[in-house]
Amino acid sequence: MRFSLLYAPTLKESPAEAEVVSHKLLLRAGMIRKVAAGVYTFLPLGYRVIKKIERIIREEMNRVDAQEILMPVIQPADVWRKTGRWTQYGPEMMRFKDRHEREFALGPTHEELVTALVMDELKSYRQLPLTIYQIQVKFRDEIRPRFGLMRGREFIMKDAYSFNASIEQLQKSYDDMYGAYTRIFKRCGLDFRAIQAATGLIGGKVSQEFTVLAESGESTILYCDSCNYAANDEVASTRLPEPSTEAIKSPEVISTPGVKSITEVSAFLNVPGTKIVKTLIYKYGAREIAAVLIRGDRDVNEEKLASLLGTTDFHLLAGMEWEDYPELIQGYVGPVGLTDQVRLIADSEISVMRNFVVGANKSDTHIINVNVGEDFQVEEWADVKLVKAGDKCPDCEGTLLSTRGIEVGQIFQLGTKYSEALGATFITEDGQVKPYIMGSYGIGVSRTAASSIEQNHDENGIIWPISVAPYEVSIIVLNYDRKEQKEMGDSVYEGLEKKGVEVILDDRIESAGKKFADSDLIGFPLQVIVGARTIKSGNIEVKVRATGDRREFPLDQAVDRIADLVIQMHESLKPED
RNA sequence: CGGGAUGUAGCGCAGUUUGGUUAGCGCGCCACGUUCGGGACGUGGAGGCCGGAGGUUCAAAUCCUCUCAUCCCGACCA
Incomplete structure (x- = not known):
């Protein structure tokens, strides 16, 4: 190609709208142009990069016998209603009606469609496993698109789905994908890690994220300084400290006028946050109330709480809502003598604490030297804490460090969530009817291009790895x-x-x-x-x-x-x- | 959706506070000449419904109302 013929309008200065380096450089290098917020046109150079990445993905998908198909961008509401996600997905799914008033959405993902596709033909265990994939435009009406290609509303994604007859078979498909993903990102010249991840709305249990290490990343990753443990902070766990060996003391009610926050309590009673248990009141579902006990210096990990409560519809009790629960005294709630109208959830870390401070469920009052089992009972233990750098590795003696990352791919063992909801079944070897066991595997193609730039640039511009260079x-x-x-x-x-x-x-x-x-x-x-x-x-x-x-x-x-x-x-x- | 900000030439900006001739500057673009290994120089040019609508006024980029768009922080997420 002759440069004189190339449509690559380069810019000396970066447009004011761009914040992160990949966005600036993509604009300046004449690779993309914005059409609307979070929606971009790829110019010839930018599109060549996309095609390079797609090609690498295709080669590696085909290598593990995944087969390429192409599903439509628009999807009928119908199939989404069957899995319940038509209502669950929320305004992020862009919906519209056709001229006959039939409801459609722009596909934010394709689990429903692909399951509906194969369920009519895949009837026997003999036809399994099957893995199919597509490279297609997805649309998610993000509340706030930002950072150019990093968080667009329209983006290019490779999504793959495996249909398996058994857990073992699923594990094989999953492992194949894991291997393929590792090769793909290696070939793209990215410095990445596969980490434990949250499953979110997609469902399923086992999931790993492929994350490109970059300071501009939106996820926080915790990784061990001595073993290969690495996890998104949404799911990261930590080893509990050794149980306290202090002798159990008797509880004592202390007047603490006007002292509410952990910082205030800590200063007033001269005890560290690690000797205080805070009680956070969450409202969830229609009108249910949960009290979450957590060590005073900790924050609740709301991702973990969401999977525990089984809903993302919850929030800390706020403002006027306190008036609906006169028995809960804002700033002084505690587990001792708490009304049993409230679901009590205790973070596992509380179990190793002794003689701690809690609110007394009475204005201007706290109780010191409180102990689980002695002064109150816990029936529901859970890990609901946000793990942070400095915590202990859950797998070894090491300490966790944190870094930022860009999620470019994620693989899930879905299980039977979609197949069951859609009645997508096959006949097993011994004649039983069973839903497929599924896996789902995504790669953000356009995001991969952006993250390559985040990782490979200098003050003069982009430094493409040769495999993805235009x-x-x-x-x-x-x-x-x-x-x-x-x-x-x-x-x-x-x-x-x-x-x-x-x-x-x-x-x-x-x-x-x-x-x-x-x-x-x-x-x-x-x-x-x-x-x-x-x-x-x-x-x-x-x-x-x-x-x-x-x-x-x-x-x-x-x-x-x-x-x-x-x-x-x-x-x-x-x-x- | 909450908080903050911005819309003036293709890009980056000034002008708006205190309304007053033909709305400026840099880059880019066009022509000619000189230059020619790290975003060259000179001369001459083209390019604006000052985001949109309505209002106030003798007079609006500038004041008021409404509206649209974009960006940043947060809640959401590949």
């Missing part, structure tokens, strides 16, 4: 209007094209600086420079974008050497088998 080589002819340079540039260009190298020939009549700057900005992995100096020396200069290394090749070998370099760079991204 072109592998750019040839910068400094003075294309001079015959010798034009001829030399053309011949290298043609030579490389003949060898199958993806190459851009910068034949524009522009200043040298502009051409270098554009090439750096767009992030072509290799720059071949043809100028007066080249003509004089008979050597062609090649710059490696990532490292800035410059090499010189004699003119007659240039094409071969450059092509070799390209191959070499690809090799370095190959996963080991």
Whole structure:
């Protein structure tokens, strides 16, 4: 491709709307343009990157015998009603009616549709397992799209679904996907980790996220400093401290006028937060109330609480709502003598504490030296705490550290949630009728492109790994209007094209600086420079974008050497088998 | 949806507080000339319903009302 013909409007300054580096650089490098909030057009260079990523995904999916299909963007309400998600999904699902007043949605995901698709044909265990996938546009009407491609409303996603006859078979499909994902992200040149993840609305039990490590990421990841434990903070757990060996003391009621918050209690009674138990009142479902006990210095992890309560419809009791529960005294609620109208949930960590402070369910009063089993009973223990850096690793003696990450893929063992809801069954070897056991596996394709930039850039622009770069080589002819340079540039260009190298020939009549700057900005992995100096020396200069290394090749070998370099760079991204 | 902010040329911005000729600047764009290995220089040009609608006024980018859009922080999420 000749740069003079390429539609790649580069920008010297980044548009004010862009905040994160990937968004800025995608705009500046002429790869995307915004159409509406969270909705973008991919320009030729940007779309080539997307296609590169898609191709890697296809190759790895096909490698584990997943089969590609293409489902529609729009989906009828019907199939969503059967699984209950038509009401569950909320306003994030963009809904509309056709001219006959039939209800549809833009597909935010395709579990329902794909299950409905196969249930008519997959009738026997002999036909299982089956894994199918598609690369399709998804639409989620995000409350707040942001960060360019990182959180768009319309985005490109690869989604795969496995249909299995047994847990063992599901595990195999899941493991295959795990392997494929590992290869995919390795091939894309990303620094990533597979971590334990929350399952959220999709359902299911076992799930892992593939997360690209980057400071601009939206998830917080906790990982162990000595073993390979790594988890999203939504699900991260921690090893409980050793049980306290203090002798049990008798509880004592203490007047604490105006002292409500943990900070105040801690200062007033001169005890650390770790010796206080706070009682948080949550309202959930229609009108049910839960009291959550947690160590004073901790925060509740609302993801964990959601799966415990079985709903995301809950919130801390707030403002006027307190008036509906006169027996609960705001700021002084505690487990001792708590009304049994309230569901009491205790974080597991409370079980190792002794002689702690709690609210007394009476204004301006706390109780000290309280103990579980002595002064109140707990029937429901759970892990509802937000784990943070410095906590102990749940798997070993190590300590957890935290970092930020961008979730680019997630794999789930769904189980039978969708197959049961839709009545999607098969006949087992011994004649029983059973719902498929399913897995679901997603990759955010456009987000993967953005996260690659988050991880690979410098002050001059993007540094694409060669596997996803829009072109592998750019040839910068400094003075294309001079015959010798034009001829030399053309011949290298043609030579490389003949060898199958993806190459851009910068034949524009522009200043040298502009051409270098554009090439750096767009992030072509290799720059071949043809100028007066080249003509004089008979050597062609090649710059490696990532490292800035410059090499010189004699003119007659240039094409071969450059092509070799390209191959070499690809090799370095190959996963080991 | 709550909080904050912004809409002026393709991009980045000034002008709005205190209403007053033809609405400016930088980059980019076009023409010519000079330059020619890291976003060159000179000269000349083109390009604006000042987000939209309504109002106040002799007069509105500037004041008022409504509206639309975009961005940031939060609740939601690949």
